[in-house]
Amino acid sequence: MKERLLKIRDLRIEGLSDEQWWPIVRGVDLDLSRGEVLGLIGESGAGKSTLGLAAMGYTRDGCRISGGLVEFDGIDMVHAPAHVKRDLLGRRIAYVAQSAAASFNPAHRLLGQCTESPVQHGVMSRSEAEERAIALYERLRLPDPQQIGFRYPHQVSGGQLQRAMTAMAMVAKPDLIIFDEPTTALDVTTQIEVLAAIRDIVQQSGTAAIYITHDLAVVAQMADRIKVLLRGEEVEEADTRSMLASPREDYTKSLWAVRSFQRPAKPAVAQGVSPLIRLEKVTATYGQVPVLKDISLDIHSGRTVAVVGESGSGKSTAARVITGLLTPRAGRVLLDGVPLPASYRDRGKDHLRQIQMIYQMADTALNPRCTIGDIIGRPVEFYMGLTGREKRRRVEELMVQIEMEPGEYMNRLPGELSGGQKQRIGIARALAAEPRFIICDEVTSALDQLVAEGILRLLARLQDELGLAYMFITHDLATVRAIADEVVVMKEGRVVEAGPKDRMFHPPHHPYTELLLSSVPEMEPDWLTRVLEARGPSEIGEAAIAKMNNSESSGSPDA
Amino acid sequence: MSMWLQLILVLPVMALSAAVLLRFAGRRAFPQNAYWRDMPLGVAFGHVLAAGMLGLAVKLYFIDRIVFFRWAVHGFGICAVAGYLFRAAGRHIGPAPLRKLFRQMPLTAAFGILTVLVYAFIAVFAGWLAPYGQAQIFEAVNVLPGTDPAHPLGTDQIGRDIFTRLIYGAQNTVGIAFVTTLIAFFLGGTLGFLAATIGGRFDQFLSRSVDVLMAIPALIFALLLMTIASAWAGSERWLLTVYMVLIIALIDSTRVFRLARAVGSNIVVMDYIEAARLRGEGLAYLVFREILPNATAPLLAEFGLRFCFVFLTIAALSFLGIGIQPPLADWGTMVKDLSQFINFAAFSPLTAALPLMAAGAIALLTVAVNFIVDWMLQRSSGLKE
Numbered sequence: 001m002k003e004r005l006l007k008i009r010d011l012r013i014e015g016l017s018d019e020q021w022w023p024i025v026r027g028v029d030l031d032l033s034r035g036e037v038l039g040l041i042g043e044s045g046a047g048k049s050t051l052g053l054a055a056m057g058y059t060r061d062g063c064r065i066s067g068g069l070v071e072f073d074g075i076d077m078v079h080a081p082a083h084v085k086r087d088l089l090g091r092r093i094a095y096v097a098q099s100a101a102a103s104f105n106p107a108h109r110l111l112g113q114c115t116e117s118p119v120q121h122g123v124m125s126r127s128e129a130e131e132r133a134i135a136l137y138e139r140l141r142l143p144d145p146q147q148i149g150f151r152y153p154h155q156v157s158g159g160q161l162q163r164a165m166t167a168m169a170m171v172a173k174p175d176l177i178i179f180d181e182p183t184t185a186l187d188v189t190t191q192i193e194v195l196a197a198i199r200d201i202v203q204q205s206g207t208a209a210i211y212i213t214h215d216l217a218v219v220a221q222m223a224d225r226i227k228v229l230l231r232g233e234e235v236e237e238a239d240t241r242s243m244l245a246s247p248r249e250d251y252t253k254s255l256w257a258v259r260s261f262q263r264p265a266k267p268a269v270a271q272g273v274s275p276l277i278r279l280e281k282v283t284a285t286y287g288q289v290p291v292l293k294d295i296s297l298d299i300h301s302g303r304t305v306a307v308v309g310e311s312g313s314g315k316s317t318a319a320r321v322i323t324g325l326l327t328p329r330a331g332r333v334l335l336d337g338v339p340l341p342a343s344y345r346d347r348g349k350d351h352l353r354q355i356q357m358i359y360q361m362a363d364t365a366l367n368p369r370c371t372i373g374d375i376i377g378r379p380v381e382f383y384m385g386l387t388g389r390e391k392r393r394r395v396e397e398l399m400v401q402i403e404m405e406p407g408e409y410m411n412r413l414p415g416e417l418s419g420g421q422k423q424r425i426g427i428a429r430a431l432a433a434e435p436r437f438i439i440c441d442e443v444t445s446a447l448d449q450l451v452a453e454g455i456l457r458l459l460a461r462l463q464d465e466l467g468l469a470y471m472f473i474t475h476d477l478a479t480v481r482a483i484a485d486e487v488v489v490m491k492e493g494r495v496v497e498a499g500p501k502d503r504m505f506h507p508p509h510h511p512y513t514e515l516l517l518s519s520v521p522e523m524e525p526d527w528l529t530r531v532l533e534a535r536g537p538s539e540i541g542e543a544a545i546a547k548m549n550n551s552e553s554s555g556s557p558d559a
Numbered sequence: 560m561s562m563w564l565q566l567i568l569v570l571p572v573m574a575l576s577a578a579v580l581l582r583f584a585g586r587r588a589f590p591q592n593a594y595w596r597d598m599p600l601g602v603a604f605g606h607v608l609a610a611g612m613l614g615l616a617v618k619l620y621f622i623d624r625i626v627f628f629r630w631a632v633h634g635f636g637i638c639a640v641a642g643y644l645f646r647a648a649g650r651h652i653g654p655a656p657l658r659k660l661f662r663q664m665p666l667t668a669a670f671g672i673l674t675v676l677v678y679a680f681i682a683v684f685a686g687w688l689a690p691y692g693q694a695q696i697f698e699a700v701n702v703l704p705g706t707d708p709a710h711p712l713g714t715d716q717i718g719r720d721i722f723t724r725l726i727y728g729a730q731n732t733v734g735i736a737f738v739t740t741l742i743a744f745f746l747g748g749t750l751g752f753l754a755a756t757i758g759g760r761f762d763q764f765l766s767r768s769v770d771v772l773m774a775i776p777a778l779i780f781a782l783l784l785m786t787i788a789s790a791w792a793g794s795e796r797w798l799l800t801v802y803m804v805l806i807i808a809l810i811d812s813t814r815v816f817r818l819a820r821a822v823g824s825n826i827v828v829m830d831y832i833e834a835a836r837l838r839g840e841g842l843a844y845l846v847f848r849e850i851l852p853n854a855t856a857p858l859l860a861e862f863g864l865r866f867c868f869v870f871l872t873i874a875a876l877s878f879l880g881i882g883i884q885p886p887l888a889d890w891g892t893m894v895k896d897l898s899q900f901i902n903f904a905a906f907s908p909l910t911a912a913l914p915l916m917a918a919g920a921i922a923l924l925t926v927a928v929n930f931i932v933d934w935m936l937q938r939s940s941g942l943k944e
Binding site (some may be wrong): 019079081082083323344349352355356357359361365367368370379429433 | 593596597663829830831833834836837838839840849852853855
């Protein structure tokens, strides 16, 4: 048995809301030995971040530790004086936040920020710390480790920044690092790179870590043990392999089962049937920056076309061209074979009605000052001309369709709903227009997996009932597998590959599709090791994409 | 060494050692208490200074000669008690949502609301409350306060009852300021939201025009325009007041425009605005149904502040003699007219307090409105859950 580093007993944390203290963490025990990695997993609101921060004896504003014990290496972190904690944080305990872009100070260079804490704590001299930081950059496989530290945060990519933040945490050689969803905001191809870098460096330096995430497949790669949290309580804890092989509790099993939802692809559309929406050689730019390069795309009624690609690949821009928010430089959009006016301002009410949109962030997609009844009622009134009792009946009908109780939710504000419920309201608002085509822009990526699955099932059912066509923009291949009939892979404004779903998930692939598919974490502890062995560290993430771009440009100079 | 130099050197050393002593004593008395344990020396020093100031205040209070300080303490106490009682009443009387509102209310906000209600009451019922008419002139000129029971606060240079004019001042000054602020908000708010929603050249044109207007110092600009307006108005005194309202509203609407545009352009980028645009909604719907409800919190806060500024501008213009025209009673004019009395402070405190009463009426309302605004800002930021 290794030496125990962190001991948490019956920890209770409360948060202040509406002038009342509500429990966030309700009596959690946690043990961590030196060199061990513990995965904390749970849905949003499960208290995993709060627990992670409490391990440092810290609570966010408006929270308090109301009971229990946190002992780090024999030091009582709950009652420790401020100066004792200050001495520990950054030196022996480090924290890696979810959004590196928001956590770095944009006005200082990376190296200065990475070396700040050991120098402040007097552990190392500045030159020593810089040397160590550069060594860490190298081990984290950052490009050009000697020079990258002299860049500003905005001059490096998101994945590099996340690795630089890991380096920042590691410089002072801490005993414990808390990773709070370090890869959640990254694309899959970047994520795998960061995961590999973090795992290697944690293993090599023998640092203990708490790895907080909502993604099971990720935690399976990183952690020795997994602890599942639900509403501030522990559901179960076991070492990774036995947890994955045989989860005990029902809740854990349901988490495991989420990804099993898969709808069989519909048969291919017969030749000669004209598509509902067709993009013809569309080229679009933001100012002078080209975003879409000669895109063509067909979407048939009753089908789901999933558009897959990394951030910046132009998939949302394609949606903006279809809706008319962005006027393309060249090419046109056809609805039922008839060209649509390029700008939404020139489109008639009926055209606008037929194309509806569901947004990624339900928070910003619903007016926070309108009741649910008004939000769904407005398109009913606007397009259908229904008022009074008829309008109300239609709204109730729509709410039943999205599986929400009309009487209970009609008069609520969006702020009083959960994330999944808000997304359902967004769907109802789109349905209220009685459209034929709905663009779903990353509709599930901000939701927990269980909730996301519910939304996907709902969308699938609505499609069957109403014969809707979906354009499903996503970066998550599990979602694609679940709902798509056809898949379009985009990269840097071009369609790389397109075809029916079954063909897309079976080789041979375009090399980019191959990279994308192989980067999606699987629910198997050896997956990362296997991929790294199969592809080699220089064949994943940004390096692989760069290599691919080089070979493309040299292989086809006219492209 | 001079005595002052010695004092400057010795006092901080004494305070600092007192602070060290205080912290030490606190730690000894409450060994388990995290507040004392983690107390920085600066905080302890602050406690010592505050205690010193409090002692000084208590000492001043009991010196008979310094009567204004005593009055201020009394006034403060009365205000606090009134606010507390008002809040306590609100917590037990009235419908449930109102009671809930009062339960969450800080004392400052309760006092602010009470004060605004009292002002509103006085303004509305000035005709009943005041013993005389605001333009009524008596034979007795310059009656000192407290000497004639018929004129509790005395009369001014031409024999008008000061108490009456104070009450009517609420009606004129506050009423005109309120109307002015409303106009400024209607103008600035609408244009600001339109600029944010339409954007492009329309926004550029409006914003740059507003920049030009804002580049001119407000009071000087108002004076300039008032000079022109007084030429237009000629002998029509009431017309000059109307012009003043419009001029101040125009000048203040530039500030409102800035805020409305800034708040609006943050809201316009939201997805729900995009959804409404894609639905084909018109401009009026976007501005009044989608943007305005989400901008009410900052706009209301600004309304409170802007009201104070307008109010002070009117008082300043009246003080300079081109604001609210006699015979209408106005607090700004009263401060000017009575300002000479302040020289009598050593002989008759009540007489000297006359200009301060008008000034105090302005100050009290300003403070009260700001208390309410603070509370509303805190509520609107805290409600975002």
